[in-house]
Amino acid sequence: MRKKVLSLLLGISVVASLAGCGSSTGGSADATEAAKPATEEVVDEASEDAPVEVTEEAEPTSIGSSVEGELSITIWDENQRPGLQEIVDDWSKESGVSAKIQVVGWNDYWTLLEAGASGGELPDVFWMHSNQAQKYMENDMLLDLTDKIASSDKIKLDDYYEGITNLYNLNGKQYAVPKDIDTIALWYNKTIFDECGVSYPDDTWTWDDFAEAAKKLTNDDHWGYAIAPGNNQDSFYNMIYSMGGNVISDDKKTSGYDDPNTIKAMEFVTDLVKGGYCPDLNTISETSADALFEAGKVAMVTQGSWMLAAFRDNEYTHDNCDVAVLPYTSTPDDRVSIYNGLGWAASANTKNADAAWSLIEYFGTKEAQIKQAQLGVTMAAFKGCSDDWVNSVDCFNLEGHMKMLDAKLIFRPYSKYTTVWEDMQTEEFKAAWTGEKDTAEVCKDIAAKMNETLAEE
Helix, strand or coil: CCCHHHHHHCCCCCECCCCCCEECCCCCCEECECCCCCCCEEEECCEEEEEEECCCCCCCCCCCCCECCEEEEEECCCCCHHHHHHHHHHHHHHHCCCEEEEECCHHHHHHHHHHHHHCCCCCCEEEECCCCHHHHHHCCCECCCHHHHHCCCCCCHHHECHHHHHHCEECCEECCEECECCCEEEEEEHHHHHHHCCCCCCCCCEHHHHHHHHHHCCCCCCEEECCCCCCHHHHHHHHHHHCCCCCECCCCCCECCCCHHHHHHHHHHHHHHHCCCCCCHHHHHHCCHHHHHHCCCEEEEEEEHHHHHHHHHCHHHHHHEEEECCCECCCHHHCEEEECCCEEEEECCCCCHHHHHHHHHHHCCHHHHHHHHHCCCCCECECCCCHHHHCCCCCCCCHHHHHHCCCEEEECCCCCCHHHHHHHHHHHHHHHHHCCCCHHHHHHHHHHHHHHHHHCC
C-alpha cells in the first residue's frame, strides 16, 4: 500500500526554496532547506534488519554578524551556495575582499534574523523576501541603497523585472537589488507516466486534464500529485488566478478567499486530496511534496524554478523526471505563473558598508546574473539573461519554466503582514484537506480572518 512505501522517508523534512521564492510550507517559494532529519533509525520495509542511521545537524544559533574587515553573507538555500560562492570568489579577486557564504535554513533564518535585528547584529549582506521586506524597510534595518544605485555605472533598475524592483522600494528609497526571478511549472515523473500509459503533459493540458491524469497515475505505489496546505506560490495560488480568483486585492486591503472563483480553485485542490489522488494530510505533514517526488512516490508536483539545483542533484529526479508548462483553465490566455524574486540587501548597521555595496552591485551586474544562470543557481532577475539557465543542464527541458515567463505573470500576493495571514490560511486549510469542514466554509473563514489582519496594516 502507499503508506508502506514511505518507510524510507520517515524523518525527512524538506522545505522548498524561495529563490524567490518562498517556502513551500509558508509560501512559494518561494526556499529549499537542505534535509535535516533527526537522529533515528530509518528502516526499509523490504529489509527490516538493515537500519540506516541519520545524523542530526547542529541547529544554527546566529544569523551572523558584521565584523570590520570581514564581509559576512547569509542565505537560506544550500543548493544555491556553491554557485553563489563561485560568484563571490570572482568579486573577491577584483575587490581584494574575501567573503564566505553562511547557510541558515528557511525556518531558522527569519527567527534568527529578527533576533539579530533586535540586538543590532546582522550579517553584512543577506537575502530579502516579499514576506518580510516591508517590515525590515519600515524599521530602518536595511541599508538605503538609493544614492549608491543612482551613482553606479553598473546598476540600472530598469534592467530588472519591475515587480521585483518595486518590492524592495519604500517611499522612493531602494533597499535591495533584485537577485532572481522564478516561475512555476509542472514537474513530472516520466517513468511513472510510462508505466501507467499516460501521455506526458504538454501545452494543451487544462486543469481538468491534469486532474484526470492524477487519477490515472495513482495506485498502491504512488500518488498522481502532491500538495500541502502550505504549498501556495508553487501550487494553489497559480490555480486560483488561472480560474479567475484572487488571494488579495490590488490595494492589499481585502482578501479574495470569499471570491467564488477562488473557492472553485480550492475545491478543485481538496477534491484531489479527498479523492485519494494526493497524499493525505498526515503523510504530507511528515514528508514534503518535494521529498516524495524525489523518492518516486508521486507522479507530479507543481514547483518553482528555484528547485532546479535540488532536482538536478537528486539522482532519482535527474534520471526520471522532466518539466512542462502549467495547465490552463479555459484558454491558454489564463495560464498563470505566480512569480517572485529575492533581493540582495545589506544591514543598516554594517561595519563594511563600502564592501557590502560593492558585492551587492556585483551580484546585480549582467555578468554575474548570466553566470548565476549558467551555473543553474536560479533564473536571472536581469531581463534577457535566463536563456543561459535553460542550457545549464542537459537532464531536463527547462523550456517549461521559460514559457511561463510568457504566460500571465502575477506577482506573489503579499502585504505588510504576509506571514500572519499565510500561516493562518495554512492552518485553516487543514480542515478542508481532512474533510472536517466544507472547503467553501473554510475559504470564507480565511477571508474574514485575513480581512481583520489587513485592517490592522
